[in-house]
Amino acid sequence: MHRTSGILLHPTSLPGPFGIGDLGPAAHRFVDYLADAGQGLWQVLPLGPTGYRDSPYQCTSAFAGNPLLISPDLLLAAGWLDPADLEHPPFAAGPVDFGLVNAWKCDLLERACQGFLARADQGQRDAFDRFQAEHQDWLPDYALYAALKTAHRTRPWTDWPEPLARRDPAALHAWAAEYAIQVERQRLIQFFFFGQWTALHDAARARGIRLVGDMPIFVAHDSAEVWAHRDWFRLEPNGQPTVIAGVPPDYFSETGQRWGNPLYDWDALAADGYGFWVQRLRRLLQVTDLVRVDHFRGFAGFWEIPAHEETAVNGHWVTGPGQDLFDALRKALGSSLPLIAEDLGVITPDVEALRDGLELPGMAILQFAFDDPCEHFGHCAFLPHNHQRRLVVYTGSHDNNTIVGWWAEQDDDTRALVCRYLNTHGEHIHWAFIRAALSSVAALALFPMQDVLGFGAEATMNRPGTADGNWTWRMRDEDLHPDSAARLRDLSGLFGRSPHVPPS
Template identity: 50%
Template sequence: MTSNPPRTAGILLHPTCLPGPHGVGDLGAGARRFVEWLGEAGVALWQILPLVPPGPGESPYGTTSALAGNPWLVSLADLVDDGLLAASDLEGPPAFPLDWVDPAAMKAYKGPLLDKAADALLDGANGELAAAFAGFREEQPWVDDTALFLAIRAAHGERPWWEWPEGLRDRAKAALTKAKKDLGREIDRAAALQFLFDHQWRALRRLCEKHGVIIVGDLPIYVDRDSADVWANRDQFRLHPDGSPIAVAGVPPDFFSETGQLWGNPLYDWERMARDGHGWWVQRLQRARELTDVVRLDHFRGFSAFWEVPAGASDARGGKWVDGPGTALFADLSAALGHVPLIAEDLGVIDDGVIALREALGLPGMRILQFAFGEEADHPFLPHNYVAHCVCYTGTHDNDTTLGWWQSTSDRVRDHVRRYLATSGQDIVWDLIRAAFASVASMAVVPLQDVLRLDGRTRMNTPGTVENNWRWRVRIQAFNSPLAHRVRELVALYGRLPAADGDHLQARSATGDDPGPRDCPARRHRLFQCLGLQPAVHQQRRPLRPAERGPDHLWPGLEPVVAVQPRWQLSGRRGGPARNHPRGSAPCLRKAPEHHR
């Protein structure tokens, strides 16, 4: 008989929301305090949004590089500790708002300091870091293309690559050689900033390991047309010779939108990708696995079938369904990378084909409590209809906070919630948190705004809008012990507290007392085993050579993963020494709206 997966609890918080003195959340002291607080609260999962450089409106779902890290997350204070900035450089910072990000002010202050630190690294101010940077650049093949793209783009007034001179647009050898010569320092600086992000992120991950915290990342299915990914790999996308798209991505009209959603991302040439074993996707998922422990696949339904809209259309109504890569993609990913734990973001118009693909791959789907109420008893997001192999959320980054939702929803929905949860609604936020933790879902994740009972003013994103999203920040005072103990009590009550000695993660000692945090690395390793995670969480993974591959199989793969210890990994000053760890037909989930981009 197959045992149920372990029960865990998680908090959803993007690093930009963390506290800090320099205008935006970073990977420094505020992040370390949050990780410690998660360990104190017994929370095993930290879910984040994409770590990429943000696009228009500061969205992490639009970026100039799907493989790069967000340099605005680099901690200036930690750069002082590394000898790349002087303490005097940080004296007298502007009076940044504490509760939200002012992107223009933050970038005006932080940008020159990041450039100064990058120049110090390039000039050898820290010999150990300089050597590590050289190894990082050699072993991460995407870095130079991304740095070159960013430098050329800046030199051309941030214009998109298809508006560059033809030689640069089409990556002519002579034009690229000249650009590398003319923009050498700018290219090196962009690469150095990527290393500094990577260096600080890995140190934070080592602290996560110490406190038993697993990071759940986010991988959007599509990339932006104006990105290094498309510019450097045009043959992987359905583009005309001049770089214009043949067709673009979107979703069809539905209950929520009469005209559908026109995202505008270029579509993949899946037939071309299949001919080289989906190598572009192997590199992309490998990078995601280097940065996180579990990967959420955004718009999973696009791997089954995607909505193709002719280029130049004014809305998505003229699109059509086209078959996606299906299991063939995941077989190639599994053969190359071994088992990578995935979560399927299966929201939107979901049909039998999507469900069949998710089940064939053995992936957990998502259930959103805010979408569950006001309908019939058989709604799949009501907790009594869950299976264990799923992830329950009170809401996601695209939802209002639970308090904001409660204040704005209909009387019919509120009445259903009161009757279903047997509550007066006086503490509705924690009522829903309790419902999520009590459910049979193996993973229950709650946005930090809900834990803090915050209203809609702290909402992370309002789909379909551009202004005032991705701005909220938390104050460090929120990471206090009384709140951690309240969360821990609920986590333990519903069997979601990690422990080293059992698949069901029981939390109470023989006396009935909560034993508190203990043996966190061992607990984390045990949880990794239960979730099917490889124990090597800080390794670069190279694809298996043909002789190392076994027979074809569906995801998850059971073949060994060949791990290569990255030469740029350093002993962590704060995190301790680096370790070597090992289409169907009718829609069925119409009440879960697709993400807007």
């Protein structure tokens, strides 16, 4: 791994006038900011269409892109919108209002589709045809699912008329014929998304910045994949899950976490050489350069909860696919998989053996090193003096309080320990943590943009275990300040971190 550093920021958090960050001008300005700051990585959260509670970890597709990330400015520049379409957007500055954004953007994307169908020249139509041909392995099922979901007022597929829910061929054929325009629009929306994402990816690569994607281990029950491939999952005859995913009770929760995702039928997936996983990772590596694998421990062993249980208490551990899955992935995609193993939480020797056997870097969160100081403090794996080169060190993640917010909650003893360890008086504590991450021997160092900006708890992206108010934080235009870029560049250079600039 090339020794470098970077920033964790989901595109929804970018500034802009349309209520949510997108893949347009602000995203390209952020690439310029990263380059000016001497950074070589931009990590994002999952990019799929969000479902339950607007969470990027509950996507309605493992392959599609989120329509809310499509840039209106770039649609206008392409000629699919008129200037009047973007006048007076109904948004105030501040956090994302997903309900308002979704309603406004759905209408805007429909007009963009109409604009394309009315004004596209032959070359543009040929490009759309090529896109459809290149994505035949997932796009037809997703487009039909998305059109059906819209037609049924976003209700989950298990609530659709029974012939459509169970994919009766005659019923699907008749519906697709009657609503052919709506299905084509879903394909076209994906064409817009991937065109804009590819342009952003190319711009990042040209500046020596690699994009780090994020792949949740599980998929949402209300998703195109579960609807189209029931045999991949452990479901009841009516399509509801038999067992679901989560984690057991621990220090943070007496009842554990009941995620609700259906569990895989790993025997069925293994029977065709894990084709779904090969397809999924191949697609993700086409649009990003590295992939963080969320809940990596679930490949070694996962917590199985009967679906009727209201909490995660009455679950049990089940052995996962382990090495067998990764052998199939390496056979199909190459022996050196550019993955980051999210190995946080209760990690057992079998998880460590799988990670180390694959030579994958794990994760260390600096904030965690000081959360429970005791007489064994100096041996904590999250502390920089215990780091190894094959590691990714973070100041915090999307699931943590910001460093400044965390600092405000600490008692005097913890603050004294932090100051002693980091050799600081506590002023600008976020920069002390960033400096510690950059000075680590770990090959990769990453920090949420909120930590670079020194924002408090109000800028936290997600609070696990809470239902509302998550995923909404946004930057302002003035937050991309040259002073913070200069400071990052100086520190990154001091500790031998630089972008991996491709040869010209």
